[in-house]
Amino acid sequence: MYNYSIEQVENGEIVRVIALQTSAYAEQRNIENPLQFLVMSTIVTKMKIVLSWEEISKVDEYNVYRNGDFMATVKTNHFTDYKFSLDESYVYTILSKRALAKSEETLSKSKSVLATVFGVLNPVSNKEKAATEEFKVSKLIGKPNTLLIPVLEKQRRTNVNRWKFRYTTFLKEKWVINPNIVAMDHYFKGDDRNFDPEGKGFRTRVDIELTYDKPKTPLTFTKEIGQTVSYNRAKRFRQKAVASYDGIKLVRLDHGEQEVGFLLTHSVGNPLVKAPEIDYDVRAVMQRDGTFDITGFHDQAPHHEVYMSRGSKENWMPIQLAESKGLAWMSEITAWQYWRYSNFE
Incomplete structure (x- = not known):
């Protein structure tokens, strides 16, 4: 994770600050856990909070929550929040699902067939749930007012x-x-x-x-x-x-x-x-x-x-x-x- 602070200066004064967190793209991936090297970028300004994440292969839509409350369902890999308090911390959570047959995991297709059979035979389950992977990505974002303090004015953490x-x-x-x-x-x-x-x-x-x-x-x-x-x-x-x-x-x-x-x-x-x-x-x-x-x-x-x-x-x-x-x-x-x-x- 890398944190950046971008400052707009006019006539020697800082008039705008943008806080950005991102990470480098990883060429080598962990097939067992597709979220480990998932690139996620967060942008915070006084007007909006933007979450952008690398697409998860074969996932069609994402449900976004803020502090546990549902915000939106998006079919793209980004979400923008315009209504928030500058003095409050937030936890954004992105939930998504994928059929096991579409997984990157080794032998996923044969495992998917077995999971479907499991869902049919198990009376408290169903074949769709048993053969569906679930993904949950959460980001804790500190108070925007604190993130947007100019670098030279910030106290050392x-x-x-x-x-x-x-x-x-x-x-x-x-x-x-x-x-x-x-x-x-x-x-x-x-x-x-x-x-x-x-x-x-x-x-x-x-x-x-x-x-x-x-x-x-x-x-x-x-x-x-x-x-x-x-x-x-x-x-x-x-x-x-x-x-x-x-x-x-x-x-x-x-x-x-x-x-x-x-x-x-x-x-x-x-x-x-x-x-x-x-x-x-x-x-x-x-x-x-x-x-x-x-x-x-x-x-x-x-x-x-x-x-x-x-x-x-x-x-x-x-x-x-x-x-x-x-x-x-x-x-x-x-x-x-x-x-x-x-x-x-």
């Missing part, structure tokens, strides 16, 4: 010395029915909660902390796995166990003195029965000036929640919240949900 990142998967229900209807383990104990960064129950939880103000900028990593408990059809206890931690891995990515990132991969299964694993992948870059860019993709089950915190006292900021579509959606033949969240402040 305070460095962010502490970054925290939390990724949790959980089961919202109190009781979860096993998709395998002939299994002896008919029910699993759920976590009985909704989205909450401090939620007590979970299937898995990963915490990552980056500390810029310590020697060598340490990146710490902790992982927890909740106990899996099963019951028979009469909801009588059958067995319990904890899955292996081996499928949760973190790789540190050093991009420069003021920019550190990581690659987090997650594949954790059910320790009691043969079942698909909870899979997700996250790539993050956190700059010391407070700029971040996080991309990921995950199964569409169970619930996934991702939060981030900047600074020693700042509260958790929701980055990605995704509701489960049912345990059967953890199957490798169903489509992924892709997401990206970055900021311009």
Whole structure:
């Protein structure tokens, strides 16, 4: 990400400022996550906020939201907002979908056929949803009045010395029915909660902390796995166990003195029965000036929640919240949900 400030000067005075954020076009792409190198440009002026993004292959339209409120459906790869406050921050979200058969992913066409069959056989789903990839791109834009201060008048930004990142998967229900209807383990104990960064129950939880103000900028990593408990059809206890931690891995990515990132991969299964694993992948870059860019993709089950915190006292900021579509959606033949969240402040 590169931030630019363009100033119009007349008679030695600055009469107009334009703030721009963009990135270079990447020749090499990550086929597994088409959003990772997606070029997105943001333009902020006193009169308008413009979002422009690189087209996602085979996507026909995009739905644009601002702070959770629907704004427009566009068939082009840009959106302009004329009605906003100069003293308010905004989160713009661009949602789109694509048939799995049109995906860039390897073997996507054969996977699409299997996903369609899955949708027909699964009574709580349908063949269209099972074979549809979902994309979510979010941009946090700081207060325009702050972004549009002339460069020589701006105060130096305070460095962010502490970054925290939390990724949790959980089961919202109190009781979860096993998709395998002939299994002896008919029910699993759920976590009985909704989205909450401090939620007590979970299937898995990963915490990552980056500390810029310590020697060598340490990146710490902790992982927890909740106990899996099963019951028979009469909801009588059958067995319990904890899955292996081996499928949760973190790789540190050093991009420069003021920019550190990581690659987090997650594949954790059910320790009691043969079942698909909870899979997700996250790539993050956190700059010391407070700029971040996080991309990921995950199964569409169970619930996934991702939060981030900047600074020693700042509260958790929701980055990605995704509701489960049912345990059967953890199957490798169903489509992924892709997401990206970055900021311009």
